[in-house]
Amino acid sequence: MRSERDILVIDDEQVIDQAVAKICQNDGLSVDMADNGRVALEMLDRNRYHLIICDIMMPDLDGFEFLVQMQKQMIATPVIMATGYSTVENAVKSLYCGAIDFMPKPFTADELLSIVHRGLNYGRLMEPQHAAGGGQQRTLAYVPCPPKYYRLGYVSWVCVEQEGSVLVGMGDMFLKTVEGVKSIELVSADDEVVQGNCCAVVTASDALLHNVMCPISGRVLEVNTALATDPSIVEKDPFFQGWLYRVVPSELDYELQQLVSCSSDRA
């Protein structure tokens, strides 16, 4: 008999398991804990979860292997990777491997709640009953990113322009999971942004703060100033009018390899 639970936390550090559990339970969510990937897979057999929060560096079965095992067993539950700053590159790779988002450790309770909120929304949006037209041609609940774009999970995208600079913006799915953008805090021109690090903070209408992970490293050439006056542009047209930065990339070729090509999404 499979019971339905909200969240499964996988971390070899019990203190983190328990902290995540307590914070989420306080928000009315049901949480299970697993010490390692193998236990987690057993629990996935028994129960159904809406969201998994998984550490990358674990003894025995690490985060990547866990993702592979999940794919093998056709478990579609969204996974958020939690990792230290030391493995930002790994985190970016984990998104390539199928995780939907990642959370740098250490995190505050609010940061955790924001990302869990998004993760649960993501799971809901991806469920079949949310797709209109029930049973026939399945339409998506969000606008996928245009071809030739590259995306970092579902959070942000990058588009290579003719002149060698790139445009960076937030994905439609990300904005849908945020549920209503109130304001966007951006870095200024000439600042450096780093792939996998936070490059903007979105304040949602429910006052939660959402960090936007930058898809690419480089120097900010230009900031979309229109967003300061009218942040709703990003929701209306996230892939064109709603761009965040024009960036001079520093490691474009290498970093593009870590991102998912939107052209391949459509294939």
Place this chain on the structure above:
Amino acid sequence: MFKKIGFKLTIAVGVTALVTISVFAYFNIRSDSRSLLLEMERHANQLSEVVKSSTEYDMLLNQRDRIQETVKRLGSRSTIQRVHVMNKAGEVIYSSDTAEIGKMVDKNAESCYRCHSAGRPLEHLEMKERTRVFQMHPDSARILGIINPIYNSPSCYDADCHVHAKDQIVLGVLDVTMSLGDADKDIRHGQIEIVIFAISAILALSVIIGFFVTRWVDTPVKELLMATQHVAGGDLNYTIKEKGDDELGMLARSFNNMTQKLSDARMQLFQSDKLASLGRLAAGVAHEINNPLTGVLTYSSFLLKRTQNQPEIQEDLKVIVRETIRSREIVKSLLDFARQSVPKKSEADINEIANRALAVVENQLSLHHVKLVKEFARDVPKVTVDANQMQQVFINLMVNASDAIGPEGGTITLSSSLLSLSPIGITQIKKAQCPKRHSLMYPDVRIDGKPSIRVKAKSNGNEGYVYLDPMYGMVGHQQGISLDVHKGIQFVCPECASSLMVEHKACPDCGSPIYAFEVPSKGMVEGCTRMDCKWHSWEEVDASVHKEFVELKIRDTGCGISKEDLPKIFEPFYSTKGQKGNGLGLAVIWGIIDNHNGTIRVESHVGSGTTFTIRIPVKP
């Protein structure tokens, strides 16, 4: 000793001299003794003519006693051994040796043999045939004999004595024999002289050659050998001091140059390695600290949320959360250091940055009685650098210099200049793609530490990979197959197999086919498929002819750095300042300069000071 090149060369020269001088001496001795013998022959002939003419009158008068007396007197001379006259029958009728008179001479005796050997006696003999050289005993002196036939003449057969008939042709023979003892002594003397001359010439030649070979070959080779042993032992700072201007001197200079470059390369490699391990260490520490920090941060921030109605706890909790977030930032910056975070580059004037750095340290320097000398070149172009990082580099180096100078005071000279270096061998190809935009860069095979450019080569029915040297103009290529440029060589993209060959064009140097690939936004690079041909073409770089660098030197008159320490100074945690420094200074400086595609070098002599040279490319 026998294996030494100097010894071998000396022996070779000695043997050559021995052979030539011996041949010369042999012919010299031979011709000398021959001319001496000829001289003796002529002398003997003259003598026999004298005997003949001086006895002729007495013969006509048939005064035998007088003839015998003349012969005897002549024969008593020391050089003349014997004079005797034989009649036709072979009887000795006159002789310097009276005991011989009346004896018959055997026709086969050496003096008679010439004429009588042919059966019937010869009547005319050439001068050469009339003389003979013989020895009575093997150990006695050589003897020269000359026979002089006495011919019949009207005065003989008309004489009153009627001894000789008219039809006789030869009446008798005058035989004079002379001892060659003196002449042979002279010849032997000459031979000994020549042999002595030859031996001393050979010895002198060998000694002189040996001296110069030792000086010009042996010593420099020994020095080179010692240098290679030092280098093989790991001492890359060893330099050869005595350098002539010959080929060996050039070799020594080129050797020094090589070890210098090797030392630089090792230093850079070593640095990368050190920084990489430091990065791993920091990453490991960060990961270990991150987990407990997560516990603290989550619980404290959670507590903060739950206690919103308890303001007195809130205050304290806020401090905990704030400080934990600060710790998080510290861990992050530690990792940023380990990663040598991307420099925030912009166009800047290096002189201005140096001036700003000077302003920071000026006071401290004047307190330490350090005199500052600025030698800035005026028209130094702007470079793309992170001004803050650069300033930090200059400040660090000047503080180090001031520390090296110590309390007695000294001078720090800061100079900048524009440098122009040939692009060949210093421009690295970092991106390369085929016509279908597949990247050809292949980091798994590195040439000189840099990712190579991989292409697939087809030649003579074989197929394999060729790894091209990413340093433009260098030919350190590596190849998995043997290539024959004459048998339809083909370079293709390893991914899509599209051809990289340039049609209708051949290498201007060797005529081999040409390949080309694109460096995105920097044009096409062309090269020769003959792997050892140096021909290259890259408009973008060739047009610039020379690559420009801004060079900044910081020279101090301090205590200097010892040779043993010099290779270690860029290592993390290396410090001579004891507790004062943290040993990260120069390692960080190295990392910063490396991130700017620049180079940093140090030269130092204990007691006279240290110079740091930084080069930053004008166009990165």
